[in-house]
Amino acid sequence: MKTKKIMAMMLAFFLVMTGIIGCSKSGDSSPGNVSAGSGGKLDPVTLKIVLPGDRPADMDVVIKEAERRMADTLNVKLDIVFVPWSDLAQKTQMMLASGESVDLIFDAPWLHMEQMISSGYYEPLEDLLDKYGQDALKVRSQQMFDANKFQGKIYALPLGNTHLAGRTYLVRKDLREKYGLPPIKTYDDLIQFAYKVKENEKDVIPLLAYGQPGQKDVSWGAFRAFMEYDPQILRSDALGQSLVLYYKNxxxxxxxxxxxxxxxxxxxxxxARKLYTDGLIHPDILALKDVNSVIESGKIAVAVYNEFGVPTQFETAVARNVPGAELEAVTFIKSEKGKNITNFKQANFQAIPKVSKNKERAMMFLNWAAQKENYDLLAYGIEGTHYKAKGDDQYEQIGSGYSYFPYAWIWNPTTDRLNAGFDADSIAHYQFNKNADNLTSSILTGFSFDPGPVMNEISLYNAVEDKYYNALFDGVFDPAEQWNKLKAEGEGYVKKIQVELQKQIDAFLAQK
Structure with a gap:
């Protein structure tokens, strides 16, 4: 009996060690990355995760609970580093270029995704997903993965909760009703409301958009492209948020x-120029780095926003800062089957840098975060303290200690909950756009642009465009003067980029 017991223990030990050794063979990470410490437990690892935006007040509370849940499994500590949106492009590029130790990092095509991939900063994820990312795969459709490859590979986890991003104007509903205006149905209605505010509310700025270089697609004029048709204008794969190169039809x-x-x-x-000179657009729009706080002040009548519905943090803050104030969501995106063209690409991604010494554990964490109860924790906070679950797919935020930001690191369409406070129209938009069959697939779905041949031109042009684009589309300066300056300095770069992009598209289409 004693001999059998010893043999059984030895067999168990062998199986455990075999599993641990198998877990350590992935990518080019160091052999000790997924290894056992005393008692067969994974060695402790601290993951450095770089995210955009501002750190929620109760972030430490949420992270402590996440670490408690992972203590006997992943044995991971989380070092979450937040970078302001206004500094995101420069600071994250510097981190990667300098070889700073980072395990997970936010990136996006509108930021510098393609450039970072071409420069070899990111780890391909196929093997890691296959070995450690089964749940991360399950919560995203194959269509989402197929459409979000770069140079034919999965270099980052796509983040999104629909197949078509929401775009909304946040409107002061109380002011609209004060003036006896009906619900806003058209863009002309929106502008008429803004002029009414200008005439009657000296302490309220009628229109607010974004003015920083990394926020080009939410400048006032460029934002129009998301909600207008005939032609339906789509941004290109080469210049991110810019409309200077574009697709149509x-x-x-x-x-x-x-x-x-x-x-x-x-x-x-x-x-945009007329609205600015008429005093409707915020006069200091190019200097504003924290637009969200301006919206939350309640002193804005209309603001652009990159989702459907009114975020709880805005709704709560506006009501607190201006008693009686209320926001409503207005969108002109059409919910007609086949009306909207999409390539199913997502705007946000989570990547694992090559320099990471913890690639396997980073993927294990992303997989852990895809599980419903863990996603709820990281997305919404502590249940009963930061949010209240409403069924399986909605939630109600409690207070402002932990704001919603899964879009920066764990977002997916399966476990994401909708805000129960959204109006019925916003919820309908989300549900409509979760169904890929409701959308028209772009002829370029699956295409991935390799910026390598024109990397220098892209870098030089982006530096030029950053000087003029937001000022142009936010109406701050004379349009003809701004456009001529942009064209004079950037036309040569853009032409080379266009030729290379078209060449790669033609090759892609020839293989279909």
């Missing part, structure tokens, strides 16, 4: 505003 062609100005785009630019 789903024809596989790359259009260049420097070659020929699109009349619809120029009308947005000219209108």
């Amino acid at each position: 789903n024809d596989g062609k790359v259009y260049n505003l420097f070659d020929e100005m699109e009349p619809r785009v120029w009308s947005w630019i000219e209108e």
